[in-house]
Amino acid sequence: MSTLPERMIRYLVEVLLAERQPAFLEVDATGRLLSSGGALAHHGLTELQHGIHVEEQLSYLMGFLPSPEERVVLSNLQTGSGACIDVHILRDSQETSTWVILLDARSEHEHKQVMQQKGNELSLKTEKQARVLNAHLGKSVVQMLLEGSWPIRSSGERRNATILFSDIRDFTPFSERSTPESVFRTLNQYIPAMLDPIQEHSGIVDKIAGDAVMAVFGILNAVDASPKLAVHTATAILRNVADVNRLRTAEGQPCLEVGIGIATGPVAVGLIGTFERRGFSAIGHHVNFASRLQGQARPGEILLDEESHRLLEQDGVRFNERMLQLKGFSNPVRAFGLFPLLSDAPPESESRTKSHRS
Secondary structure: OOOOHHHHHHHHHHHHHHHHEEEEEEEEOOOOOEEEEEEOOHHHOOOOOOOOOOHHHHHOOOOOOOOOOOEEEEEEOOOOOOOOOEEEEEEOOOOOOEEEEEEEEEHHHHHHHHHHHHHHHHHHHHHHHHHHHHHHHHHHHHHHHOOOOOOOOOOOOOEEEEEEEEEEEEEHHHHHOOHHHHHHHHHHHHHHHHHHHHHOOOOOOEEEOEEEEEEOOOOOOOOHHHHHHHHHHHHHHHHHHHHHHHHHHOOOOOOOOOEEEOOOEEEEEEEEOOOOOEOOOOOOOOHHHHHHHHHOOOOOEEEEHHHHHHHHHHHHOOOEEEEEEOOOOOEEEEEEEEEEOOOOOOOOOHHHHHOOOO
């Protein structure tokens, strides 16, 4: 390193003397204090006794003297008086004495405490945000957001995706004749039965609206696999609901069923809201399509649009085809129904009656 200009050296010495308040101790080979000086009073060392072992007077130097090394640095050392100091122990191989230099480290210590506090606050804030986001988006989505690997641009984009709607049948009349406690207890039984399979099959929960759940597939997985994942999710939902109903039957509680609609096609997807309350959202014709299909699905039925069915044809699953007149659609649409938990679908006459609802 090149030699510093004399003026700069003087300036640095002035800064050091003013800010670090250096003091020194000279210790012989046996650890006895030979001399001392500098800002001793600043460090609370006004009663040092020469000729006495330093370790007996300054316990924080216990075990460091005499120093076996030429240089030892102890940073942010807490003294008995509550001060914070940096200690530099220097031993010249040509001399029998050791020098102990004390420098005030309070400012640095306080700065570290402030930074530590800010770090703790940021960590708590991040943890809180993660919990909030997790409640709205699911663990897999939150993990990708935190890692910066979220596959959707923040400005939004158009994607081919599969939309699933699952709705509890006859929940409105049930809620009108039940107590609020019973209504929410019931929701907290059926809603998790619908949410858990969605996240287990790489779906994203778009929204929970009362007794209905909307999910999107094809964002966290290959688009071609999304209808199959949606149907697997729907089947798992129906199994979970059956489990809930067995429990409610044992408790003497009324049982409810769900109907599910699935549609595949292009939708606009993105994140909306603030960071503390942000939600994933899919918007477009196929979102409405899946919702309409869900409205036509009978209890225990999965009702698919033609595109979802086309992508599933190679799996050999047999669906019941029917034509539906849906609200908002000028012409009847082909739909494909499946009752995965029943050996037989409802009678054809019932199917025709149901298909003419709007």
